Amino acid sequence: MDTTQRTDQQRSADRRRRELLEAADRVVLRDGPHASMNAIAAEAGITKPILYRHFGDKGGLYAALAKRHTDALLDSLRAALDAPADRRERVEATLDTYLTAIELRPQVYRFLMHPAEGSQPGDQGFDVGKHSAPLLRRMGEELAQVIEDRLDLGPGGQQLARVWGHGIVGMMHAAGDWWLGERPCSRAELVRSLADLLWGRLAAAGDRVGGPGF
Numbered sequence: 001m002d003t004t005q006r007t008d009q010q011r012s013a014d015r016r017r018r019e020l021l022e023a024a025d026r027v028v029l030r031d032g033p034h035a036s037m038n039a040i041a042a043e044a045g046i047t048k049p050i051l052y053r054h055f056g057d058k059g060g061l062y063a064a065l066a067k068r069h070t071d072a073l074l075d076s077l078r079a080a081l082d083a084p085a086d087r088r089e090r091v092e093a094t095l096d097t098y099l100t101a102i103e104l105r106p107q108v109y110r111f112l113m114h115p116a117e118g119s120q121p122g123d124q125g126f127d128v129g130k131h132s133a134p135l136l137r138r139m140g141e142e143l144a145q146v147i148e149d150r151l152d153l154g155p156g157g158q159q160l161a162r163v164w165g166h167g168i169v170g171m172m173h174a175a176g177d178w179w180l181g182e183r184p185c186s187r188a189e190l191v192r193s194l195a196d197l198l199w200g201r202l203a204a205a206g207d208r209v210g211g212p213g214f
Contacts, residue, residue, distance in 0.1 A: 017064075020044050020054055024065055025108075032107035033114050037061070066112055066135045073101050074142055081146060087214055088195065091202060095191045098172050102180055103187060113177065136173055140166035150214035151205045168198065 023044035027035045037058055041048045055061040080093040102109040113132050144165025147153075153160045171194065179190050207213045 017054055020046075020051065021064055021068055024061060025068075028065065028111045029105070029107050032110045035111055062112075066132070069108060069112060070135055070138060073098070074139065076101065077143075078146075081214075082212075087202065088199065090214070091198060092191050092195045095172065095194050096187065099176055099179070099187050099190065102176050106180060109180065113173075136169055137166070140169040143169055147214070150208055150211045151202075152208045153205060164201075171197070 020040075024035070024040045027040045027043050031039060037048055037051060040061070041051045044051065051061070055064060076097050077094055080097040081090055083090055083093055085093065112135065141162070142165070144162040147164050148158055148161035151157075151161070175190065175194060179185070179187075185193075202214075205214075
């Protein structure tokens with residue numbers, strides 16, 4: 001097989017994978033944590049063994065969907081952090097971006113973070129603990145890198161940036177999960193309260209010399 005044939009086959013496989021992920025997205029938007037491999041295969045017009053062939057297993061499909069949505073969320077968070085505003089406004093905008101994302105697509109959020117809720121007889125639920133923890137860890141590492149690049153935290157700054165990055169992501173996730181389930185206040189009120197909690201040390205830290213600023 002020559003290089004051209006291999007490239008064409010890879011393009012075809014990539015296109016088919018995207019189509020299957022789009023079918024999975026439609027099912028997740030409809031069914032949330034109750035989405036099943038059977039329903040996704042039916043939506044895609046294929047059998048479940050063919051779906052497994054593309055993603056390996058249920059965990060492989062979950063990981064692909066998680067990456068797809070996490071990539072989009074991280075792009076939005078970076079845009080909020082880069083917006084032309086003062087630091088407090090960017091902090092609030094970043095928190096609001098995350099909360100808006102889970103509010104607008106609650107079924108996707110519940111699928112990614114609570115898929116065990118949807119387990120069906122004969123169609124074992126996705127293993128939330130196995131797959132959502134790396135998703136949150138990735139977000140924590142991404143935010144830690146932003147903090148390290150933009151703030152002068154002094155000696156031990158790299159470690160402190162990682163503490164802050166993972167701590168902020170954990171706070172956003174826990175508070176957002178609680179808020180999405182109970183709706184005890186408006187999104188704007190929650191954003192202000194979380195920003196108040198973070199603001200003390202974030203306000204005091206100086207920008208890193210030569211960095212893009214925070």
